[in-house]
Amino acid sequence: MAAETGTTTERADESSESPTFGHERRQRLLRRGLYVIVGLLLVFLWIPLVAMMFLSFAVNSSTFFPFQGFTFAHYTATFADGSLMTALLNSVQVATFSALIATVLGVLASFALVRYDFPLKELYRTFGILPMVIPGVVLGIALIIYFQTVLGMTMGPITLILTHSIYGFPFVLLMVTARLYTFDRSLEDAARDLGADPLTTFWDVTLPIVAPAIGAGFLFAWIRSFEDFIRAHFVGGTMNVITVSMYSMIKYGTAPKMNAISTFIVFVIAVALAVAMNVGNVTGYVAGTGGGEEE
Amino acid sequence: MSSDTSGSKRQAVISAFASRKRTLGFTLSPSLLWLLLLLMAPLTFMVVISFMSINDAYEIVWQPTMANYSGLFTGSGPFWETPFFHSLMLSYAIAGITTILCLVMAFPLAYFLARRGGRTFKVIIFLVLLPFFTMYLVRAYSWYLMFGPSGVINRTLLKTGIVNGPIGLFNYGIPAIVVGLVHAYFPYMLLSLYASMEGLDFSLVEAARDLGASRTGTLRDVILPLTLPGIISGSLFVFVPALGAFITPRFLGQGRVLMVGQLIEGRITGQYAIDYGSAASMFIVVSIVVAFALAFRYVSIEELGGV
Numbered sequence: 001m002a003a004e005t006g007t008t009t010e011r012a013d014e015s016s017e018s019p020t021f022g023h024e025r026r027q028r029l030l031r032r033g034l035y036v037i038v039g040l041l042l043v044f045l046w047i048p049l050v051a052m053m054f055l056s057f058a059v060n061s062s063t064f065f066p067f068q069g070f071t072f073a074h075y076t077a078t079f080a081d082g083s084l085m086t087a088l089l090n091s092v093q094v095a096t097f098s099a100l101i102a103t104v105l106g107v108l109a110s111f112a113l114v115r116y117d118f119p120l121k122e123l124y125r126t127f128g129i130l131p132m133v134i135p136g137v138v139l140g141i142a143l144i145i146y147f148q149t150v151l152g153m154t155m156g157p158i159t160l161i162l163t164h165s166i167y168g169f170p171f172v173l174l175m176v177t178a179r180l181y182t183f184d185r186s187l188e189d190a191a192r193d194l195g196a197d198p199l200t201t202f203w204d205v206t207l208p209i210v211a212p213a214i215g216a217g218f219l220f221a222w223i224r225s226f227e228d229f230i231r232a233h234f235v236g237g238t239m240n241v242i243t244v245s246m247y248s249m250i251k252y253g254t255a256p257k258m259n260a261i262s263t264f265i266v267f268v269i270a271v272a273l274a275v276a277m278n279v280g281n282v283t284g285y286v287a288g289t290g291g292g293e294e295e
Numbered sequence: 296m297s298s299d300t301s302g303s304k305r306q307a308v309i310s311a312f313a314s315r316k317r318t319l320g321f322t323l324s325p326s327l328l329w330l331l332l333l334l335m336a337p338l339t340f341m342v343v344i345s346f347m348s349i350n351d352a353y354e355i356v357w358q359p360t361m362a363n364y365s366g367l368f369t370g371s372g373p374f375w376e377t378p379f380f381h382s383l384m385l386s387y388a389i390a391g392i393t394t395i396l397c398l399v400m401a402f403p404l405a406y407f408l409a410r411r412g413g414r415t416f417k418v419i420i421f422l423v424l425l426p427f428f429t430m431y432l433v434r435a436y437s438w439y440l441m442f443g444p445s446g447v448i449n450r451t452l453l454k455t456g457i458v459n460g461p462i463g464l465f466n467y468g469i470p471a472i473v474v475g476l477v478h479a480y481f482p483y484m485l486l487s488l489y490a491s492m493e494g495l496d497f498s499l500v501e502a503a504r505d506l507g508a509s510r511t512g513t514l515r516d517v518i519l520p521l522t523l524p525g526i527i528s529g530s531l532f533v534f535v536p537a538l539g540a541f542i543t544p545r546f547l548g549q550g551r552v553l554m555v556g557q558l559i560e561g562r563i564t565g566q567y568a569i570d571y572g573s574a575a576s577m578f579i580v581v582s583i584v585v586a587f588a589l590a591f592r593y594v595s596i597e598e599l600g601g602v
Contacts, residue, residue, distance in 0.1 A: 037403045038419065044400075045426045045478065048437035051447050055440065064447055064454075101329075109326035116319045126587065127330055133532060134583060135539020137556040138576045139337075145344060145569050146337035149355060166333040169326065198309050227430035230541050234563070243432050250436055250546060262433040269428050277421060 049266060056259035074256040078264070081257065084245055088261075091226050091242040094157065098164035099222035105165070106172025106221075107214055113173075114180040132170035139167070140234030147235060155237030163235045164228065168221025175220065179213035219276060223269070338580070345573035353567055363574035379558065383578060386555040389469065389544075390537035393476040397484040397533045398526065400477070405488035405525075406518075409495065427482035432542060435475055439546045442471040467549035475543040480536060484529035491525025524594040531590050539579050555579065 051064075056075070059068040078084065112118070113125060131139065143163050147153045187209070191201040229243035236244065242261075249258045312318045345363055348356045368374040404423075408416060426434060441447045444461040452458045452465075464470055495518070503513045519526075541556040548554070555575065563572040 034403055034407055038407050041400060041404050042419070042422050045423065045481070048434070048441050048478070049426060049429065052433075052437040052440055055447075064451060105326040105329055108322040112319055112322035112326075116315065116322075118319060118323070124327075124330075127334065128326070130583075131334055133535045135536055135541075135556060135579055137539050137541050137559050138341075138579050141559065141563055141569070141572050141576055142337035142341040143333070144563075145573070146340050150336070150340060162333060166329060169329065173326075197305075198312065199305055223428055227432065229432050230560075233560075243430070246430075246432050246436070247542075250432075250439065258436060262430070262436060265433060266425070266429050270425055273421065273425055273428055277417070 052259055053263045053266065056256075056263040074260040075264075078257045078260040083240065084242075084257070084261065087240040087242045087245040090157075090240060094160055094164060094232075094241060095222045095225040098161045098225045099168055099218050101161070101165035102168030102221040103172050103214060103218045106169050106217055107176055107210075109169075109173055110176035110180055114177055128173050129170045131166050132174075136228065136230035139163070140231045143231070144234045155235050156239055159235045159237070160232055160239060160241070163231050164225035167228065167231060168224055171220035171224060172214070172217030175213045175217040176210060179210050183209060216276070219272070341573045341576060341580075344569055345577050348570050349568070355570075363570050364577075366571065367574060378553070379555075379575065382553045382555045382558050385469075385552065386538050386540075387582075389472060389476065389554065390534050390540075392473055393480065393537045394484075394530050394534045396473065396477050397481050398488075398530065401481060401485040401488050401529065405485055405492050408485075408489050409492035410497065423482060423485060426478070431479060434478055435542045435546050438471065438475045438478065438543075441465075442467055442474075442547060443549075467547055468551055469548075471547040472540075472544050472552055472554075475547045476537050476540060479540075479543060480533040483532040483536075487529030487532060488522060488525040491522045495521050527590050527594050531586055535583050535586060538582060 055064075057070045057072070058064075059071050059073075109128060113121065113128075118124075140163075143159070144155065147155065147159050153159055183206075187205055188201055191205045192198070196204065227243065229247055232239075232241050232244055233247070246258060246261065312321065344355065346359050346361070348358070348360055348362060350356055367379040368377050370377040374380055404419075408419065411419075439446075442465055443449065444466050446465065448465045449461040452462065453460075499517055499521070500513055503517045504510075508516065539556040540554060541560055544552055544554040544557055548557075555578070559572050559575045562568040562575070
């Protein structure tokens with residue numbers, strides 16, 4: 001079973017000549033059915049977000065009816081909100097620092113996992129994935145108790161960056177190891193045979209091939225830190241990050257600004273993702289194939 | 296790219312990485328240190344705290360006790376009537392339903408993506424990934440707008456005259472939570488399934504069909520066994536976070552549904568009951584260990600890492 005899953009797929013030509021007309025019709029119906037299902041799933045994924053985006057421009061911001069017209073007032077109010085903008089900046093800083101740490105640790109660990117054998121390697125990999133899977137409530141509590149009672153730290157930016165660096169680590173690890181597994185080692189051997197020293201080989205051969213996966217890992221870790229509420233809620237102390245502000249906005253019912261800031265974030269992420277997909281071919285790495293279309 | 300300006304420094308770097316053992320040390324130790332300090336130590340300490348108690352000054356009393364655990368299951372009635380047992384079972388049920396729904400919904404889409412390349416693939420994967428990359432909080436909030444007696448769904452139904460009163464199904468509660476969680480964790484399932492289907496040799500499917508297997512027979516005997524690693528890892532990545540969910544039940548349950556994540560959060564931030572919270576968290580931690588152990592019986596760790 002494990003052997004077959006590793007083989008590469010040739011996308012079979014679907015228009016296979018079929019003996020009977022009924023078979024062909026059923027084939028077509030099934031394919032059409034699949035399109036319908038895909039369409040419905042996309043509607044499910046998008047409908048709440050589209051509704052929210054629409055409401056961000058509506059005068060009455062929490063429901064469609066009665067509709068009272070369009071306005072930009074929610075946006076101007078949102079961007080004029082100083083504490084909200086500070087929180088946004090704080091989040092960007094925390095996400096950047098923690099994703100950088102996660103990327104450095106994740107890239108190094110990936111090389112160790114893929115290229116070397118050491119005792120308890122499988123166990124190590126399991127623990128490497130754990131921070132991504134373990135619910136935020138559990139990790140948040142474990143860390144706040146630990147930081148406070150064992151290390152005697154005050155909750156703030158440092159504890160939050162440390163927490164998010166461990167949270168982002170598995171995302172980098174998974175993407176970079178996937179890339180390294182499909183990496184053709186003979187390219188490195190060729191470079192060495194042609195007289196390149198190990199450092200040159202690393203810079204000119206290994207790194208350029210692995211770089212897109214590293215970029216995708218960084219992006220993933222960055223977004224996971226940026227969007228995290230529950231861990232920040234526990235270990236962020238009095239620091240105001242965007243998710244904490246948004247959480248209290250929902251809790252105390254100030255929908256207009258929430259719609260506007262959310263729509264703005266969806267838009268920024270859409271642009272970033274579109275650029276990443278067309279420039280760096282992120283899809284392949286995110287979808288775990290490690291291959292992608294560039295081959 | 297790299298000019299030969301500082302040859303001695305270069306040589307130092309090269310010789311530092313010359314022995315395999317030392318390279319392993321360099322590459323492994325930073326993350327090992329991080330994992331030990333920020334994952335293993337806190338979790339171990341949490342286990343210890345769960346057997347201790349705290350006094351009124353919020354200090355830890357270093358005296359082993361089972362009081363936290365027994366406290367979870369004692370109330371006026373038998374243990375299955377205690378709030379903790381209730382929310383634990385409710386969390387398992389909600390996480391289980393969420394996992395099954397994600398699996399059923401993601402399977403056809405993953406199949407579609409695996410058999411389709413080029414532009415269609417790119418557009419659809421973008422449309423799937425964008426909600427995934429969008430903040431979790433934003434997605435929970437967008438469903439919060441949709442549900443409720445005067446939410447978008449009920450208001451729209453009322454205004455269009457389809458119904459003449461708000462429909463309970465679209466009010467806040469368990470169905471709303473399940474929808475929110477499916478929306479939140481669906482991409483994890485999809486990506487896991489896609490990863491294992493992408494590597495699937497579809498000529499095997501055609502061979503089965505040529506040899507006379509029915510569609511359902513092919514699905515059962517060929518496709519399902521070959522995509523089992525994806526199914527298992529996807530289920531793991533949906534079930535475990537859904538079990539400890541906090542934001543979604545908080546906003547889409549509106550106090551009517553208490554999942555275990557909310558219960559723990561409430562005790563910690565409200566009363567700083569770290570002993571009680573740790574003991575309650577142990578049930579999630581043990582569930583994770585059991586889920587992983589079960590998964591490893593069927594798939595190897597390499598296959599699990601396919602997400």
